[in-house]
Amino acid sequence: MRTASLLLMVRRELARTRGPLFSAGFGIAVGVGALVFFLSLGLGARKVLLGEVFPINQVELEPQKTSAGLLSLLGGPHEPASIDAETVAALRAIDGVTEVYPKLRFRFPSMARGGKEILGREIGTHEMVGDGIDPELLSGDVDAQLFADPLKADAKVCRVNEDCPEAQYCELPSEAEQGKCSAPVPAVVSRYLVELFDHAVAPAHGLPPVAETLVTRAQGVVFDMTLGNSLLGVARQGKERKVKIRVVGISSKAIDLGVTLPAPVVRRWNREYAGHKAADTYSSLVVRVEDASATAHVITAAQNYSLSPRDTRARDVSVLISSVLAILLLVSGVILLVAALNITHTFRVLVTERAHEIGLYRALGATRGDMRRWLLSMAAVVGIAAGAVGCVVARGAAWIADWRGRVDLPDFPFKPDSFFVFPPWLFAVGVAFAAIFAVLGAVGPAIRAAHTDPARTLGRDR
Amino acid sequence: MSEAAPEAAIIEADRVTRVFGSGKAEFTAVRSVSLSVRSGEVVLIFGPSGCGKSTLLSLLGGLDRQYTGSLKVFGQELSALSDRALSDLRAARIGFVFQAFHLLPHLTVLDNVTAPALFAPEDPEALSKRGVELLERVGLSDKSGAYPGELSGGQRQRVAIARALLREPDLLLCDEPTGNLDRETGEQIIELFAEIHKELSTTLLIVTHEDRLERIAHRTLAMVDGVVQSDEGASAA
Numbered sequence: 001m002r003t004a005s006l007l008l009m010v011r012r013e014l015a016r017t018r019g020p021l022f023s024a025g026f027g028i029a030v031g032v033g034a035l036v037f038f039l040s041l042g043l044g045a046r047k048v049l050l051g052e053v054f055p056i057n058q059v060e061l062e063p064q065k066t067s068a069g070l071l072s073l074l075g076g077p078h079e080p081a082s083i084d085a086e087t088v089a090a091l092r093a094i095d096g097v098t099e100v101y102p103k104l105r106f107r108f109p110s111m112a113r114g115g116k117e118i119l120g121r122e123i124g125t126h127e128m129v130g131d132g133i134d135p136e137l138l139s140g141d142v143d144a145q146l147f148a149d150p151l152k153a154d155a156k157v158c159r160v161n162e163d164c165p166e167a168q169y170c171e172l173p174s175e176a177e178q179g180k181c182s183a184p185v186p187a188v189v190s191r192y193l194v195e196l197f198d199h200a201v202a203p204a205h206g207l208p209p210v211a212e213t214l215v216t217r218a219q220g221v222v223f224d225m226t227l228g229n230s231l232l233g234v235a236r237q238g239k240e241r242k243v244k245i246r247v248v249g250i251s252s253k254a255i256d257l258g259v260t261l262p263a264p265v266v267r268r269w270n271r272e273y274a275g276h277k278a279a280d281t282y283s284s285l286v287v288r289v290e291d292a293s294a295t296a297h298v299i300t301a302a303q304n305y306s307l308s309p310r311d312t313r314a315r316d317v318s319v320l321i322s323s324v325l326a327i328l329l330l331v332s333g334v335i336l337l338v339a340a341l342n343i344t345h346t347f348r349v350l351v352t353e354r355a356h357e358i359g360l361y362r363a364l365g366a367t368r369g370d371m372r373r374w375l376l377s378m379a380a381v382v383g384i385a386a387g388a389v390g391c392v393v394a395r396g397a398a399w400i401a402d403w404r405g406r407v408d409l410p411d412f413p414f415k416p417d418s419f420f421v422f423p424p425w426l427f428a429v430g431v432a433f434a435a436i437f438a439v440l441g442a443v444g445p446a447i448r449a450a451h452t453d454p455a456r457t458l459g460r461d462r
Numbered sequence: 463m464s465e466a467a468p469e470a471a472i473i474e475a476d477r478v479t480r481v482f483g484s485g486k487a488e489f490t491a492v493r494s495v496s497l498s499v500r501s502g503e504v505v506l507i508f509g510p511s512g513c514g515k516s517t518l519l520s521l522l523g524g525l526d527r528q529y530t531g532s533l534k535v536f537g538q539e540l541s542a543l544s545d546r547a548l549s550d551l552r553a554a555r556i557g558f559v560f561q562a563f564h565l566l567p568h569l570t571v572l573d574n575v576t577a578p579a580l581f582a583p584e585d586p587e588a589l590s591k592r593g594v595e596l597l598e599r600v601g602l603s604d605k606s607g608a609y610p611g612e613l614s615g616g617q618r619q620r621v622a623i624a625r626a627l628l629r630e631p632d633l634l635l636c637d638e639p640t641g642n643l644d645r646e647t648g649e650q651i652i653e654l655f656a657e658i659h660k661e662l663s664t665t666l667l668i669v670t671h672e673d674r675l676e677r678i679a680h681r682t683l684a685m686v687d688g689v690v691q692s693d694e695g696a697s698a699a
Contacts, residue, residue, distance in 0.1 A: 005580040016568045360564045363525060364625075365553020365581035367546050455517075455526035458560060 001370045010377045017350060021378075024346040024441075025386035027339030028434050032390030035332035036422075036430040037397055042325035043421035049317050059295050060103075061091075061307040062284040082281035087305045094301045096294030097287055101137040104266045105283035106130045108238060108273035109230035112223055112245070112259075127231050129258035130187075132266025137286060138188060142249035147186045149264040155180035167222075173272050174228070174239035184222050184246035187259040191252045199411045221247045225259075228273060238273040253286065284310055336437045343379060343441030351375070351449045358449050359457030368450035375449050379442030380435050387434025391427045398422070472633060472665055473499035473522055478531040480517055480688075491517040493688035494531065501632065504659055504666040506675055509685035515669045516637050518685070522667060523556055523635045524548050536632070553581050557626030557664075561638035563618045565610040565625075572597065572606040575624045582629060589628060596624035600654065616647030623654060627662075634658070636668040640675070652678060 014021060063081030083102070092100045112128040135147045151171055156163070157178050158170035164181035172179030198209035225245045228238040245259060254260035271279035285307070289295050299309055351358070358371055398420040405419060480492040491514040499505055507515045520526040521533060524540050527548075533540050536555055540548065565574050572593055579589035597603045600620040610618055619639060626634055639655070640648035656678045659666055668675060676682060684692040 001581055002583075002586075004586070009580060012568065356564060357566060359525075360566070361577075361581070362549070363523070363552065363558045364578040365549050367549040367581075369546070370549075370581060453526070455520035458520075458525065458558075458564060 028386035029390040031336035033393040036394035038328035040420040060310040101286040102282035104132040107278040132263035141251035146248040150183040184244035190254040340437040340441035347445035358452040359454035362454040375446035383435035383438025387431035476532040514688035557631035559636040561641040
């Protein structure tokens with residue numbers, strides 16, 4: 001049978017059997033609607049949680065915790081485990097690793113004071129922790145020009161801040177007789193920290209949100225940081241001195257609580273306060289992988305170097321999202337299965353009602369295959385139409401959910417503009433699933449139609 | 463009707479038997495029937511209800527292949543043909559006319575007449591044109607856009623005959639074509655068959671109760687309890 005003839009037959013039958021086929025398609029539409037809705041919700045959750053809150057295409061590795069840590073609490077030697085350059089090179093060679101970015105944690109105490117520029121008033125002196133990272137790790141988040149070691153070789157020599165131009169300070173190491181004028185050291189703060197402050201702390205204390213201030217002011221906010229001193233008196237180390245810090249951006253790669261500075265600056269300060277080893281080794285490594293599936297392999301390989309993930313939340317969240325999504329997809333699958341059974345019932349009735357007609361078509365020259373194709377094509381058209389309707393319904397439901405979310409839900413950290421993600425392939429998957437389930441439902445009746453006995457349906461003697 | 467000289471056999475049945483059911487429910491509808499029909503013949507099959515004549519017609523048309531014995535139509539053993547080959551044979555060379563017309567109620571008269579074109583390899587436009595000509599031939603050109611429900615019994619049977627002739631079959635199998643019609647309408651249909659045979663030399667095999675069809679037949683077969691009791695040449699019309 002020619003395709004044009006097949007389409008003509010399908011069109012005629014669809015026009016004739018609108019009611020029952022609409023009912024049969026309704027179930028498919030509901031199932032596909034649920035499937036697409038839940039999948040898009042899962043993709044949306046994954047995008048926010050694993051893309052922004054807990055990035056899964058990278059893992060931060062640090063030396064495994066050992067009993068040495070406990071010994072230090074009991075008064076034993078206090079030497080944090082660290083990672084050397086050879087280990088960094090070895091990790092770069094692991095399959096699936098695209099880049100390794102070392103991090104240096106502050107190996108000296110520090111305090112900070114400020115907040116007036118952002119909050120309108122000073123918020124007291126605070127213990128400050130921080131780390132240093134390769135500026136390249138921040139590409140995409142912060143302009144590389146802004147996040148660089150400000151101490152240039154040809155900088156003006158100084159002994160006190162007054163020797164330097166306005167907005168600069170004298171970077172004078174503890175034991176040195178003279179230093180160099182330096183612009184404030186650029187710093188980035190954690191997106192997590194800013195979100196937490198803006199959506200939880202600021203509203204509770206009547207403070208303005210800081211994110212907008214930080215982002216809109218390209219030159220950032222400047223505050224003083226004291227190196228070598230601590231609110232905990234016993235932790236003082238080396239000679240106390242003040243430096244200036246300028247916040248130049250927000251990044252998910254920054255330390256959660258504290259500031260992240262360019263690695264060369266932290267290396268220099270670590271050397272000044274904690275010696276050469278503290279400057280030449282790293283506290284952790286950010287390892288970027290080709291895709292999330294390579295993460296497990298990298299973690300396993302890292303164990304050979306006594307390194308383990310610093311944070312397993314990404315993995316835990318991924319498992320949680322996958323589990324919830326699996327349950328929701330199972331529900332959608334059950335709906336589709338029931339819908340397919342409904343299709344089976346509808347088409348079975350259709351074949352029984354059309355037995356004479358099918359017999360006649362066979363007498364007029366239709367093959368069994370023609371009859372099978374006729375029924376299955378009809379089911380496919382019903383499935384595709386129902387799938388398209390299901391996709392539209394899912395998109396509409398998502399739009400309503402987002403709208404209600406904007407209106408009813410309070411602001412919270414990482415609250416997205418939309419809880420859903422609808423990539424084009426999702427609609428294709430929805431329509432394909434609808435067509436597949438509808439066709440599967442019609443297979444039995446189609447086979448039955450193909451085996452309709454024309455002599456029995458058209459004859460009179462029996 | 464003796465003017466058309468019968469030629470080569472297009473149907474050759476040798477001890478064809480058709481049994482339905484099994485065990486105590488076993489019923490033999492056609493019992494060891496042997497017959498030969500030549501091209502251009504008009505053959506009537508008489509017999510009481512339930513004697514197996516419609517079953518025989520189904521076997522001859524390839525609608526039913528659950529037989530024993532040998533049955534060749536246009537030289538091909540029907541039980542040996544694939545479903546596609548048999549369908550092609552039916553579509554291209556055999557036309558059916560049923561007592562109950564079996565028109566498709568959701569299609570117009572013209573769409574019913576051209577229904578065989580759905581499964582034909584020929585140009586649909588050409589077959590559609592032929593459908594219009596056939597409607598004119600059976601006197602229903604003004605009804606081409608009507609639906610079967612709007613037609614009388616005689617008109618419906620004319621549509622069914624036009625449909626059977628769409629692909630110019632060599633063999634027309636008719637099962638009680640006048641059975642649902644009043645006497646006058648039945649006469650018109652018989653006349654139509656006579657004209658068709660005269661114009662197209664189509665071989666006609668007609669299962670009927672009606673004696674008056676004998677006037678257009680070359681032969682009459684009498685069936686009783688699945689057996690062909692007699693095979694006689696009929697008087698010409």
